[in-house]
Amino acid sequence: MRHLLSITTLLLLLVITTSCSSVRVASDYDKQADFNNYKTFAFYKTGIDKAEINDIDKRRILRAIEAELTAKGFTKSEKPDLLVSIFTKSREEVNVYNNGYGPYGYGWGWRPYYWNNSTVTRNTEGVLYIDLIDASKKELVWQGQGTGYLSQNKKEERIQEFVTKILEKYPPGAKK
Template sequence: MKLRVAFRFIAVLLVLALAACATGPRVASQADPSADFSRYRSYAFFTPLALEQHGYTTITSNRIRAAVRSQMEARGYVLDEANPDLWINLNAYMQDKTRVTTMPEVDYDYYYSYRARSYVAVPYWRDRTDVRQYTEGTLNVDVVDVRRKQLVWEGVAVGTVGRVDPARQGEKIDAAVAAIFAEYPYRAGGAAN
């Protein structure tokens, strides 16, 4: 019986540890409260996208565009490059960051005491400083009312970017775009999700 309880406890701890490791990007969004989402049915990508600052598309920008297209079409919006209700603008950038943490820790030195005729442990405290360098990536999705030329919704995902193989990079892009659009509460014609 005790073995079974111990096994369940270890299994719960393992599930909690895996859940802690499986965190995705931090996502935030905001909507214009004065926007009338009931009249939006079509969209197009803004030209030129902020993501394509150098005047050409890249493999990554095409993958982000495809992920956004999939999310918009899943919500009932139609791609209409000639006369859209909404423009979608995309921007992404990376920034090198450094995280410095300092923690106090205790250690012991041993000295021989001639009076006690033995070794004595003497504690001393010091600060341990850890420096971690990483790259933080930010992906913005802006939804703009074409007629009013005004931002009506913005979604932002921020997360740590690591080196991954190209197949996994596409999966991570799709997951980040899906996380952003999980915050988008509207469907074509204005019905909330």
């Protein structure tokens, strides 16, 4: 019984730690597009310039996208088949946990020696969109979205994780 309890505790801890670091992904695409025709890419500067993130993180994202697309057999080109653009959103989540109680216990009444043991946590949830645009038609043919919590620690690794997870969905219907 004790062994079962320790395994359960370990599994619960594993689920909690992996759920905090995971990236939830989704993608959508034009069902009429023939993704076998796309072999080259370039970054769509107009779209990328509109992304509301700092230039350092922007470069990190673009380097990660370039590495992933190159690994999939794409070539960067001056005359690309696909234009790559990005868009970002974020929201801050503030949680306040009030663990306050006074020397007189819980309940009604005035407590002159009441102390407050509140804890405030802040998390930033970010969304990264990667758009693939047919360069000749100037039409969006694929969009991947990754949502997850951001961290100031190991930022480059976290960005790489977002991009890798999103681009696992490209091309649509590909076997993993």
